[in-house]
Amino acid sequence: MAAALVAALRARVLLWAWALGLSLGPGPVWAGQVPLLAWSTHSALWPPPGAGGRVVTEEALRELLSPALERGPRTVLLVLQDKLSIEDFTAYGGVYGNKPDSAFPNLEGALGAAGSALVLPAVAGGAVGALPHTLSRALGAAPLRVDGAALRLLRLNTTLPALLLLRLPHTAGSSLMAPKEVLTSNDEILGQVLSALKEEDVPYTALFTALQPSHVSPGTGGAPLLPHGRALLGAGPEEEGAGPEGKGAGPEAPPLRWPLTGPPHILLWARNLTVAYRGQQRDLTARTFGGGAASVDLGGSSWDPEEARLVLKYDNMFGATLNITLVLRRAWFPVSGRSWAWLAEVGVSLVGGAPPGRFLGRGAAAPTPLGWRCGELGAPGPFLVPPDPPGPASDWSLMLLDVQVQAFNVSGGVFAGASDCAAFFSPGTWMGLVTGGLLLGGLFYGGALLLHLRPMDRFDDPRGPPLPVPSGE
Numbered sequence: 001m002a003a004a005l006v007a008a009l010r011a012r013v014l015l016w017a018w019a020l021g022l023s024l025g026p027g028p029v030w031a032g033q034v035p036l037l038a039w040s041t042h043s044a045l046w047p048p049p050g051a052g053g054r055v056v057t058e059e060a061l062r063e064l065l066s067p068a069l070e071r072g073p074r075t076v077l078l079v080l081q082d083k084l085s086i087e088d089f090t091a092y093g094g095v096y097g098n099k100p101d102s103a104f105p106n107l108e109g110a111l112g113a114a115g116s117a118l119v120l121p122a123v124a125g126g127a128v129g130a131l132p133h134t135l136s137r138a139l140g141a142a143p144l145r146v147d148g149a150a151l152r153l154l155r156l157n158t159t160l161p162a163l164l165l166l167r168l169p170h171t172a173g174s175s176l177m178a179p180k181e182v183l184t185s186n187d188e189i190l191g192q193v194l195s196a197l198k199e200e201d202v203p204y205t206a207l208f209t210a211l212q213p214s215h216v217s218p219g220t221g222g223a224p225l226l227p228h229g230r231a232l233l234g235a236g237p238e239e240e241g242a243g244p245e246g247k248g249a250g251p252e253a254p255p256l257r258w259p260l261t262g263p264p265h266i267l268l269w270a271r272n273l274t275v276a277y278r279g280q281q282r283d284l285t286a287r288t289f290g291g292g293a294a295s296v297d298l299g300g301s302s303w304d305p306e307e308a309r310l311v312l313k314y315d316n317m318f319g320a321t322l323n324i325t326l327v328l329r330r331a332w333f334p335v336s337g338r339s340w341a342w343l344a345e346v347g348v349s350l351v352g353g354a355p356p357g358r359f360l361g362r363g364a365a366a367p368t369p370l371g372w373r374c375g376e377l378g379a380p381g382p383f384l385v386p387p388d389p390p391g392p393a394s395d396w397s398l399m400l401l402d403v404q405v406q407a408f409n410v411s412g413g414v415f416a417g418a419s420d421c422a423a424f425f426s427p428g429t430w431m432g433l434v435t436g437g438l439l440l441g442g443l444f445y446g447g448a449l450l451l452h453l454r455p456m457d458r459f460d461d462p463r464g465p466p467l468p469v470p471s472g473e
Contacts, residue, residue, distance in 0.1 A: 038068065
């Protein structure tokens, strides 16, 4: 029965992909869109899927996931792969009954054993980019990065919400491994995490998706492909740029620069930029990094050798004009003998509305010859904290994915090398070092005690009385 269910799910994915390709005609179906697979240990969380023919936007994705977040398990696992397309399931999914040759045995097994499942062949890139923030707000829990080994050390409370984030390390474009080997390796990592959840008997809901598609036709000017390699007619480069809704900033998008003319002083780039105000969420990626389609105003920005202000102004946002201000400062530190730049403050405000929300930078510093980047920069978050008391900042939240910013020593209009926000030692590394240090200290202390032991035999003390020993002994 499980094998039949897996085959039916695979057939449904292929059928929906074919239906999407025919129903949208010349529109850009697969450009910037990725599949999303969701399953849960609870049953009857999702209704039967409707007819295909449309791309799932951010708002539609929130509605589809709301039953699982409201009635499902409180533990949610979000699996983000760098690149994935529907063609990967077609080419490497072990079709035509060739299951031993599949690159997704653990994923297929999880879908087959799930109480309920949801398969979405095409989800907008912007919707996936905002997914960590959406899940975090819905659950009221910050994302926690995990892997198979770390998850076994956790003790999850099934009554409290938990958002587990698994980032698969490889991409389908790896130069050292074939695409199928990469997908198989990622599936093994997924299997370790699912096995850890099963061992702990934790009910969960899982979502498997990617940050960007892995298959784009090189011979049709970027036109998307159908599962059998046929390009959609009329989906040329000019049509792919149409419709900024739900489209994330790909690696080919140029960075935002200020000033717009002449040598730039400030550069900013992010894969996704999302802002939320009192529960209302907006994806600003296309309006900020959409090239010619961008509609952000940088007129309020300023720069001097010690402080740079990049002001992003958006019209018609939350019923007013939205301002997002990034303040970067630079100072000379005699101890290190060099100047450092850091993200000092991020401000969010509505012109003529409520008082602005401020988030103070903490620990986001880099030497000035370098830029600064972070995989996930959230406000509030580890590097951006509200003041005490938070005041208006409690109404706002901001999320940037794969953000890179440089405001000093910009040369040639491109980023210099970047200093990553990730700490040199992860929490797991610190735990291992501290535990190993304690064990090593105990070993040395015990050895010192043994070396300082002295015998207390009475026969070796000539000053004491003789010890009588019976002759029978």
